[in-house]
Amino acid sequence: MMSFKEKQNAIIEDFDLFEDWMGKYEYIIELGKEIDLIPEKEKKEEQLIHGCQSRVWLMSRFRDNKMYFYADSDAIITKGIIALLIKVMNGESPETVVKEDLFFIQEIGLQEHLSPTRANGLLEMVKKMKLEALKNI
C-alpha cells in the first residue's frame, strides 16, 4: 500500500512519460473512465460542485477511519481530473485528506486549473473533498 506521497510521485512519473499535452490529456481521459461513479439514483443536488463549467458530482463514504470518494461529471476531462484526485485521496484518513499537500498538481502542470475562477473548478473539488473529510474528524 503506497503512502500519500508515494501515490503522488507515481502520478508524476506517469505524466513524465508523455511528451506533449495532448498525450497527457488522453491519459487523463482514460483515468476518468476508471472512476467509481455515483449510482444515478444516488445523485443529489447537494453533491454538485459549484464553480465548474461542467457539472461535477462528488460524494464520500467513511469506512474503517478511511475516506472513499465517488464522483461523476458530464465533461470527460473534468472526470479525469477528479479521478486523479480520487486516486490520491482514496483510502486515506480524514486528517491526511484535510492537511496533506497535493504537490502533484503543480508537478504535472495542472496548476493552471487551480485559479479560483478557472472553469473546471479543480480548486472547488479539492475544497469539497477536504470538507467531506472534515465531517469525519
Added chain:
Amino acid sequence: MSGLSDNVFNIKEIRLQFPILTQKVNGKSLVYFDNAATSQKPSSVIDAISSYYEKENANIHRGVHSLSQNATNAYEQARKTISTYLNAESESEIIFTKGTTDSINLVASSFGSMLNEGDEVVISAMEHHSNIVPWQLLEARKNIKLRVIPILKSGELDMSSIDTIFNSKTKLVSIAHISNTLGIINPIKEIISKAHHFGAKVLIDGAQSVQHLPVNLKDLDCDFYAFSGHKVFGPTGIGILYGKKEILNAMPPYQGGGDMIKRVSFEKTTFNEIPFKFEAGTPNIIGGIGLGKAIEFLETLNIEEVQKHEEELLLYAQNKLNEIDGMTIFGNSHQKTSVISFNVGSIHPFDIGTLLDKQGIAVRTGHHCTQPLMEFFNIPGTVRISFSMYNTKEEIDLCISSLKKSIQILQ
C-alpha cells in the same frame, strides 16, 4: 496563404499592427478566436498608453498647468473622435463609462428612476446577463414589469411577437444589436421605429457591433447606445454610453462626486452639464484616450471591407464545420457577424475548449453569460469561435484540424 488574396483589404498589413499575434501558446503559434470576449490591441493604442504615462500623465479638467491641459485636450479629443465616428449629434452625448455593463447600469439606475409602477421594460431572450440583471434589479426597486421578446429555433428574434409585446406602457426597449453568443444581427432599425411609435425609448447594446460594422447613430435613431472599449481594439475598463441630448438632460445623475457638479453647498448642490453630469470622479483618462486611438485605427480602414473579409471567414468556417459529423451550429441567420457557437454530438464544450487550447487555439466555452439562451436550446453551453479583422482562412484550417483531432480523442 489563402487569407492574403481576400480582397483589397490587406490582411498582412493589418496583422503587423497587432504585436500579440506573433505569440506562441503551448509551443504553438497563437490562433486567437475569442474576439467576441475581447479584441487584441494595435500598436497605435499600445504606444498611446505608454507614451501618455511617459510624457503626459496629469489629472484632467481642473489643472491650470500645461500637463493637465494637454491631458484634458487629449481626453476631450477622444470624445470628439468617437462622437464623429458614430455620427452623434454632438460630443456632449458621449459619456465615458467603464464598459457596456456600466453603461446599461447607468441607464437602468438613472432613466429607471423616472419610471413608475406598472411601466414596462422590454428585452429579448438572447440578451447577455448584463442586459438582463440590471432590469431585474430595477423591477424589484420600482415594481416595473420586465417583458421578453422570444426567439425562434433559428435563434432569430420572433419579430411577430413584437406587436403584442409593445404597448403604451412600454417605456424602454433594451436590446442587443448583435447576439454575443449567436452572432445574429437583430433588425434594430425596425425595433427602434416600432418602439418609438409607442413613445418608448430604445437602448442598443452594441458590445458586439462597432468592431464589425458601420454604426450610424443619427440614422439608427436609437435613444441610447452602449459599447465597450476592449472589444473595439481599445483598452479594458473604458466604454461608452451614447444618449440623446434631451433625454440625458432630463435624467438625474448616476453617481455623485467630483467633476459632475457645478457648485456644492450644504444647502443646495447644482450639477454640471452633460456629459460631465454622468462622469463623477477622476475618470479612466488613459482608457478614454486609448479608446480614441482605437477609433482612429478603425478610421484608417474601410469598415465595409472589414465586414466583407469577416463575412468570408464566417462562411468559410461554417462550411468547414458543417462537414464534421455531429456538428450543430446554434444561430442560423443570413444576418450574422463572425461569431459561431457550436457543439459536436454529446461532447461537452469544455472538453473541446481544453484540447483546442493545448493546440494553441483560443476559443471560449460555456454559457457566454446567456444562461436563458442556453436553457432555450437545452444545452449546458457551446464552443464559441469568433473572428476579428486580423484572422485568416489559414487559421480556420488550423482550428478545424485541431478540432478534428480533439473530437477523435474525446469520442
